[in-house]
Amino acid sequence: MAYKRSTLMQERLADNRERILKAARALVAEGGFRQASVTAVAQSAGLSTGALYRYFPSKAELFVEVLGAAVAHEVAILGDIARGDGSATQRLRAAVESFARRALQGPYLAYAFIAEPADPEVEAARLIARAQIGDVFKKLLKDGIASGEFPKQSVDIGAACIVGAFTEALVRPVAPTAKRVTEDKLVEGIADFCLRAVGARVGG
Amino acid sequence: MAYKRSTLMQERLADNRERILKAARALVAEGGFRQASVTAVAQSAGLSTGALYRYFPSKAELFVEVLGAAVAHEVAILGDIARGDGSATQRLRAAVESFARRALQGPYLAYAFIAEPADPEVEAARLIARAQIGDVFKKLLKDGIASGEFPKQSVDIGAACIVGAFTEALVRPVAPTAKRVTEDKLVEGIADFCLRAVGARVGG
Amino acid sequence: MAYKRSTLMQERLADNRERILKAARALVAEGGFRQASVTAVAQSAGLSTGALYRYFPSKAELFVEVLGAAVAHEVAILGDIARGDGSATQRLRAAVESFARRALQGPYLAYAFIAEPADPEVEAARLIARAQIGDVFKKLLKDGIASGEFPKQSVDIGAACIVGAFTEALVRPVAPTAKRVTEDKLVEGIADFCLRAVGARVGG
């Protein structure tokens, strides 16, 4: 009995932890860090604020983990693509398009990577997150240079630029002009831009 | 009847306004919008909070002006370059390098263009600011496409990507890797990236 | 799962809300709206300012409720009297005396009905409050005119004057003259005045 209860409890605990992280991520995605108050997160997760503090020692640490989890997810997917088959050019395009499409689902979440968070601790996590995403592209650049697909260039700068390029292009909420680009065109445009930027032959 | 307002005093007034703007800009550059509380700005400018409100009707309007001034300055310089002599390729390189060098002086200020600010009014100003910077690059892209230097492409997406690319590359305050690139190399690397991205022949 | 919310706690919550309202009312009664700052009200209710905002969304809404509760109480009592038995003359006297006696308990609260409050929202509530009190007397005037007890006259003006007359007579916290009238004489005097004013035969 005590055993079972303990197992159940542990599951519940893990469950709650996950629910909190999910709720926090959703709130940031919806309305940015501003809307993600501790109370809002707790409520959205179906818990009391007091309970939240049982799982996370502070708001800052919660959001450090939110960021970490989000980026781990991205890195896992992008990493799979980067380590996949095909030329560096093909894999780079696939990676950019994959990230771009997911970002377009919840455009505000992209903010999490660039926006100014409330807390220095979260800020530090944000920098690491960007670096990790950047590393995936760095690997792709190296591959492409090694295979002769891309010209010689600084992979550090190139990776940062790629991340910045599509983040900016995606984050910009809606074009002020009436001309509204379709999602497909946007994603393709960004990918083309990045490929040309690294010296790959595009559409060739 | 009224005492002649001394030149000294007028200078002091103009000085104060400038000092407040400067202090606000500096605080944002140092630690983001978070650190730039009204109290901090006033103190940093050597004034009381009450005095600040003689020069700016609200915190929001102060930061709208901070953003506006920064971007107006940028746009003026970039616009001059964009309307200058030389091929589109040359002008685009010059513009990117010019912006990049200035941004490196106060790396965090670039945040002002992308970071999530506290206030909706400032947010609106931020969107306009980004659009204005983007417009300069849009013009350059159009020029280059017209002259046959750049391949046909979406100038909207391209401009956004350029802004994003160098913002990201510059914003990263400290490189996570030990390898620290010299300023010259960084600036050149970003410019190369952008030029290749739009399909210009680089280093040719 | 959730701890049963104890009856004690629920009582405490209801208690707090009531205590805040009571404290606000008392502070207004003591020293007018001026003294009734959020801090003062909270402290007087034995709570922190933050706690007060759990019960009321803003200072304005708190005082709207203070006013509303006070006036609802009055209107209920006066309405009962107005709809009661007896001639219009008798009921008018009873209403005036009833209101006057209660007002004498907390003389300053009468201010709430006429004083200039800090907030437009409260001001709106104040106008409604006065209208509601006035309506009770309007009804009595109509009754009396219909029954032939009172001469034909403007019931709007008459009701306003009645409210004003006894408010003024009661509000004066300390008589400027040494001659201090007993409560009974004051109440009766006011009632006589009002009855004569509407043309009723007083004192037979």
Added chain:
Amino acid sequence: MAYKRSTLMQERLADNRERILKAARALVAEGGFRQASVTAVAQSAGLSTGALYRYFPSKAELFVEVLGAAVAHEVAILGDIARGDGSATQRLRAAVESFARRALQGPYLAYAFIAEPADPEVEAARLIARAQIGDVFKKLLKDGIASGEFPKQSVDIGAACIVGAFTEALVRPVAPTAKRVTEDKLVEGIADFCLRAVGARVGG
């Protein structure tokens, strides 16, 4: 030369003092005590705030005098009427109508007599002001009782009620119902009410 200058100066001083008082009165009449900030008063009087403090030691004392002056003016006019010819009934009607008509010109000034001012010192002055106005009516009541026009009654209570009655009737900004009473009807209605209230034969 020194003489003349001094005289001029004194005149200017007196002038300024008067202008400040006038501006303060006007601002209260327009928008209540709330709008009458020191800065607003000074500006409206064409002076600097610093200059204002040369004429009045504090905001409170300024408004004490505003109230005093306003009431002195009223008392002078009402006193003339009260000491004039005609029966007590006629003079009471004339006094009420005279006050009411002036109050209708700047409805908000009536607030000065009843509204809660920002400062305890002004509050004290307000009480005295009301008493002084009341005294005029007290005299009229005494006259009327002495002449047999009015029945025996408490002149203190009666005077207070009269002041309250017309203040309330005048202050109430606009009737919420569409039925808008003309100024003449309002003034007459109030006067009738007051006359009947003191037992005078109205319209007889």
Added chain:
DNA sequence: CATGAATGAGAATTCATTCAT
């Protein structure tokens, strides 16, 4: 002696964190 910029205390409101129940 006038000016009006500067002061600074005080007001309302928010929110991460704690703790009695």
Added chain:
DNA sequence: TATGAATGAATTCTCATTCAT
């Protein structure tokens, strides 16, 4: 152990009063 009411410091903004020029 879970709850969520309570805390209290921090934030933006106002305004009577002062004082260098």
